[in-house]
Amino acid sequence: MAIGRSPSVKDVAASAGVSLGTVSNVMNRPEVVSAATRERVERAMADLGFIRNESARQLRAGTSRALAYVMLDGSNPFFHDVAQGIELAAEDADMSLFICNSNGRPGREEVHLDRLVQQRVQGLLITPVDPGAKHLREIAKRGIPVVIVDRVAAGGEFCSVAVDDVLGGRIAVEHLVEQGHRRVAVIGGPESIGQVRERLEGARQVWAELGMAADDLTFLPTAGSTVVEGRSAGERLAGLPVRRRPTAAFCVNDLLALGLLQQAIGAGLRIPEDLAIVGFDDIEFAAAAAVPLTSVRQPRQELGRAAAKLVLDESGNPEHRHEQLSFVPELVARASTVSRRNY
Amino acid sequence: MAIGRSPSVKDVAASAGVSLGTVSNVMNRPEVVSAATRERVERAMADLGFIRNESARQLRAGTSRALAYVMLDGSNPFFHDVAQGIELAAEDADMSLFICNSNGRPGREEVHLDRLVQQRVQGLLITPVDPGAKHLREIAKRGIPVVIVDRVAAGGEFCSVAVDDVLGGRIAVEHLVEQGHRRVAVIGGPESIGQVRERLEGARQVWAELGMAADDLTFLPTAGSTVVEGRSAGERLAGLPVRRRPTAAFCVNDLLALGLLQQAIGAGLRIPEDLAIVGFDDIEFAAAAAVPLTSVRQPRQELGRAAAKLVLDESGNPEHRHEQLSFVPELVARASTVSRRNY
DNA sequence: TTGTATGCGTTATCAA
DNA sequence: TTGATAACGCATACAA
Numbered sequence: 001m002a003i004g005r006s007p008s009v010k011d012v013a014a015s016a017g018v019s020l021g022t023v024s025n026v027m028n029r030p031e032v033v034s035a036a037t038r039e040r041v042e043r044a045m046a047d048l049g050f051i052r053n054e055s056a057r058q059l060r061a062g063t064s065r066a067l068a069y070v071m072l073d074g075s076n077p078f079f080h081d082v083a084q085g086i087e088l089a090a091e092d093a094d095m096s097l098f099i100c101n102s103n104g105r106p107g108r109e110e111v112h113l114d115r116l117v118q119q120r121v122q123g124l125l126i127t128p129v130d131p132g133a134k135h136l137r138e139i140a141k142r143g144i145p146v147v148i149v150d151r152v153a154a155g156g157e158f159c160s161v162a163v164d165d166v167l168g169g170r171i172a173v174e175h176l177v178e179q180g181h182r183r184v185a186v187i188g189g190p191e192s193i194g195q196v197r198e199r200l201e202g203a204r205q206v207w208a209e210l211g212m213a214a215d216d217l218t219f220l221p222t223a224g225s226t227v228v229e230g231r232s233a234g235e236r237l238a239g240l241p242v243r244r245r246p247t248a249a250f251c252v253n254d255l256l257a258l259g260l261l262q263q264a265i266g267a268g269l270r271i272p273e274d275l276a277i278v279g280f281d282d283i284e285f286a287a288a289a290a291v292p293l294t295s296v297r298q299p300r301q302e303l304g305r306a307a308a309k310l311v312l313d314e315s316g317n318p319e320h321r322h323e324q325l326s327f328v329p330e331l332v333a334r335a336s337t338v339s340r341r342n343y
Numbered sequence: 344m345a346i347g348r349s350p351s352v353k354d355v356a357a358s359a360g361v362s363l364g365t366v367s368n369v370m371n372r373p374e375v376v377s378a379a380t381r382e383r384v385e386r387a388m389a390d391l392g393f394i395r396n397e398s399a400r401q402l403r404a405g406t407s408r409a410l411a412y413v414m415l416d417g418s419n420p421f422f423h424d425v426a427q428g429i430e431l432a433a434e435d436a437d438m439s440l441f442i443c444n445s446n447g448r449p450g451r452e453e454v455h456l457d458r459l460v461q462q463r464v465q466g467l468l469i470t471p472v473d474p475g476a477k478h479l480r481e482i483a484k485r486g487i488p489v490v491i492v493d494r495v496a497a498g499g500e501f502c503s504v505a506v507d508d509v510l511g512g513r514i515a516v517e518h519l520v521e522q523g524h525r526r527v528a529v530i531g532g533p534e535s536i537g538q539v540r541e542r543l544e545g546a547r548q549v550w551a552e553l554g555m556a557a558d559d560l561t562f563l564p565t566a567g568s569t570v571v572e573g574r575s576a577g578e579r580l581a582g583l584p585v586r587r588r589p590t591a592a593f594c595v596n597d598l599l600a601l602g603l604l605q606q607a608i609g610a611g612l613r614i615p616e617d618l619a620i621v622g623f624d625d626i627e628f629a630a631a632a633a634v635p636l637t638s639v640r641q642p643r644q645e646l647g648r649a650a651a652k653l654v655l656d657e658s659g660n661p662e663h664r665h666e667q668l669s670f671v672p673e674l675v676a677r678a679s680t681v682s683r684r685n686y
Numbered sequence: 687t688t689g690t691a692t693g694c695g696t697t698a699t700c701a702a
Numbered sequence: 703t704t705g706a707t708a709a710c711g712c713a714t715a716c717a718a
Binding site: 361362363364365368375376380390401402403404405608 | 710
Binding site: 006009020025055056059060182 | 714
C-alpha cells in the first residue's frame with residue numbers, strides 16, 4: 001500500500017485500470033468521463049491518498065494560483081486587517097495567499113520579492129518600503145500584476161489602493177478645533193514616509209482655513225511610528241512650557257497614540273481634559289485602550305479586498321487599466337477627545 | 344528583446360551560445376564550469392532577466408524549499424511574534440515561509456492544509472484548532488514533518504513546542520497571593536481549549552498548596568479569549584457582592600486582561616489597589632497598556648525558532664525522533680499588580 | 687468516451 | 703569542461 005513517494009496520476013491510473021489521461025479528465029473535465037469510470041477513478045484516488053502536485057500543474061499552466069502580500073510592518077495590527085481583507089478576496093477567487101513581512105527593511109523586501117517571482121505568483125500586493133523602488137517596476141515589466149497597498153502609486157505605473165491621507169489629517173485636526181483646542185501638536189515620523197507628510201499637510205491646510213495661528217500647530221517629528229516613539233513624544237510634550245504646550249495631539253498612527261496615551265496617564269494627566277489625543281487607522285486596540293482612542297478610521301479590510309480585486313482584474317482582464325483607488329477616511333470619536341461626563 | 348513568457352534556461356543557453364546543461368551548471372555547480380563561459384552565461388542571464396522557475400525545480404526535486412505556518416488567530420499579536428521566530432529560522436536555512444491563518448475555524452484550517460500539501464511544502468508548523476484532528480495525522484503519514492506550536496502533541500505523534508501552562512498558572516497566582524490577595528478570579532475560555540484548562544489547573548494547584556480556601560478561587564468562564572470577552576468578564580466581576588468579589592484576576596491571555604483592564608478603569612476602579620490583574624503571553628501591548636500589565640511571559644520568538652528547528656530536523660535528519668519541547672514561562676511584574684507609589 | 691503522446695523548465699546522469 | 707538526454711507530474715491536443 002505505502003509507496004515511498006506521493007502517489008501520482010500514473011499510480012492512480014494503474015490502480016483504477018485506466019489511462020493517465022482519463023485520471024486527468026476526472027479532475028479537470030469530469031463531464032466528459034462516464035459515471036462508472038469516474039467513480040472507479042475517484043475511489044482509487046481516495047484509496048491511494050492522491051493529492052495533486054501543484055508544482056507540476058503550475059509548470060504546465062505557466063502560472064500559479066497564488067497571490068502574495070508583502071506587508072510593511074508585522075507588528076502593526078493595521079496590516080493584518082488589510083491582509084485579512086486580501087485573504088477573503090483571494091478565497092472567493094479560489095486562490096492562495098502567501099503573506100510575507102518586510103519589517104520595513106528594503107533588503108528583506110527584495111528577498112521576499114525574488115522568491116515570490118520565482119514561485120511565479122499570479123499577482124503581487126505590497127506595501128513597499130519605497131514605492132519608487134525600481135525592483136517593483138521590474139516585476140511589473142515581467143507581466144506580474146503589482147498593486148500598491150496603502151500608498152499611492154506615483155506616476156500611475158501600478159494600481160494602488162489607499163486612503164486620502166490629506167483628508168484624514170484634515171478631519172482629525174478639524175475635530176480637535178471643534179472640541180475647542182487652540183494649540184495642537186502633530187506627532188509622527190519619519191518624514192520620509194509619504195503618509196506622514198500628507199497627514200501633516202492636511203492638518204496644516206485645515207488649521208489655516210480655520211484661521212488659526214500657524215505657530216500654534218506644532219509638528220513633533222519622531223523616528224518611527226511605534227508605541228515606544230509615542231511615549232517619548234509624550235515626554236517631549238511634557239517638557240514644553242505650559243503656556244505653549246498643546247492641549248491636544250494628532251498622532252499619525254494609533255501605535256504612536258497609544259504610546260502617548262500611556263505616557264500621559266502615567267504622568268498624571270487627565271484624558272481628554274488635560275490632553276486630547278487623536279490617532280489614525282482605528283486598529284482594534286484603539287477602542288480597547290484604557291481611554292478609548294478617537295481615531296481616523298481607515299476601511300482596513302476593504303482596502304485589502306479592493307486591492308485583491310485589482311490584481312485579479314489586471315491578471316485576468318486584457319482590457320485592464322491601472323487605477324488609483326482612494327478611500328475616504330472617517331473620524332471615530334471616542335473618549336480620548338470627548339469627555340462623556342461633566343463633573 | 345521582450346519575449347512573451349519568462350525566459351528559461353533554454354533561452355539563456357541560446358543567447359550565451361552554450362548548452363542548457365551548462366547553464367544549469369552555472370547555477371548549481373559553478374565550480375565545474377570555466378570562468379569564461381560562466382561569465383558569458385551570467386551576462387546572458389542578466390540581459391534576459393532570467394529568474395529560475397521554482398515550480399520546475401521543485402517538480403524535479405520532489406519537494407519545495409518552503410515551510411508553512413498555519414496560525415490560530417491572526418488578531419492575537421502573540422501568534423505574529425511566534426511567526427516572526429519561525430521566519431528568522433527559515434531565513435537562516437534559506438527557506439521560504441508561508442503564513443496562513445485559520446482564525447480558529449476548522450474548515451479554513453483544512454483548506455489551508457490541503458493547499459499546502461498540494462504545494463508539497465517541506466514542513467508544516469501549526470497551532471491547530473484541535474490538536475487531535477485526524478487530518479494532521481494524515482499529513483504526517485505522507486511524510487511531511489508536522490510540528491505543533493503552542494500546544495502539546497498528545498501521544499507523542501508529532502514534535503511540539505509549548506510553554507508549561509500548568510506552571511504558568513502557578514506562578515501567576517502565586518504572585519497574586521504574594522501581593523496579599525486572598526480572593527482571586529481566574530478568567531478564560533472556552534474550556535475546550537487545553538491551555539485554558541491547564542492554566543486553571545496550575546492556579547488551583549498552587550492555591551491549595553498555599554493553604555487558601557478553595558471557595559476563594561473563582562473560575563469565570565468566557566466564550567473566547569478576546570478583548571471583548573475581557574470587558575464582559577469585568578462587568579460580571581463588578582456584579583458580585585463586594586465581600587465575595589475577588590481583589591485580583593488572572594486572565595488566561597493578555598487580550599482578556601486588556602479588556603478587563605479597560606472595563607475596570609472605565610468603572611472607576613483603581614488598578615491595582617481595587618483590582619490587580621495578571622495576563623498571559625506578555626504581548627507588546629501588555630507593556631504599553633495604560634496601566635502596564637503584569638503578565639506571564641512566553642518566549643514567543645523562541646517558541647517559533649525552536650519549532651522551525653524541529654521541522655527542519657525532522658525533514659533532513661534520518662535519525663530524527665519526535666520531541667515535546669516545553670519552555671518555562673516567567674512572570675513579568677508591572678504596575679497592574681504592584682503599585683509603585685504609596686500615597 | 688478513452689488512450690497516447692508531447693511539452694512545461696529544471697536538474698542530473700552519462701558520454702564526448 | 704561541455705553537451706545531449708531523460709525524468710519529475712500534470713494537462714491537453716489529437717487519435718482511436
